[in-house]
Amino acid sequence: MADNEPTPAEEAAARAKEQAEQDALPYKWTQTIGDVDVSLTVPGNLKGRDLVVDIKKTSIAAGIKGQEPIIKGDLPHAVHVDDSTWTLTTAPGGLKTVEIHLDKVNKMEWWPHVVTTAPKIDVTKIVPENSKLSDLDGETRGMVEKMMYDQRQKEMGLPSSDEQKKMDILKKFQEQHPEMDFSKAKIN
Structure with missing residues (x-):
């Protein structure tokens, strides 16, 4: 294990803290690589016209008209406003849920927060x-898997797949040409 790698106990504590922070939010959210779904619980007597949901390319505000928004702020990344939607559904227990669907512009990155x-x-x-992942077409899936691999490598301070490929090519070339001096070679 690398020195900077957390122990399983530290890892579990970090996950628990993260979960507690997320549970404390006044909304719930999930994401796929392509979109983000946010749900807010509101009183069951409300209708769509009682709500304000303002989705912009890089910001969101949603809540009950005349009250402080339940969620408001800048999005970490841009969304397609025309493909982002919201609906009001009846939840069990006499409450209603505002379901907000945000369509990510960049379908290749995870959001750290809404x-x-x-x-x-x-x-x-x-x-x-x-x-x-299997729903993606072959090329996109390959790209996502490569990005995930590169992200893990980067975290561990190891070379990305492209850097590794360059190093392998250089190593092979060095083996084929032992007479050449590669001590000053730079890999970009």
Whole structure:
């Protein structure tokens, strides 16, 4: 284990703290590599016209008209406003849920939080559902898997797949040309 790698106990504590921070938020949220879904619970007597949901390219505000928004702030990354939607559904127990669907512009990055003022989650710990990964076409899936591999390598201070490839090519070339001096060679 590397020196800077957390112990299993530290890791569990970090996950528990993160979970507690997320549970304390006045909304729940989930994400896939392509979108973010936020849900807010509101009193059951409310109708759609009693709510304010303002989705912009890089910000969001949602809540009950005339009250402080339940969620408000800048998004960490841009969304497609035209493809982002919200609905009001009846939840069990006489409450209603505002379901907000945000369509990510960049379908290749995980969000650490919905709004930049909220506590972050550790995006490196996200394990995409395999079924979701398998829904992607071959090229996109390969790209996502490569990005995930490179992200893990970077965290461990190891070379990315591209850097590794360059190093392997250079090593092979060095073996084929022992007469050349590679001591000053730089790999970019």
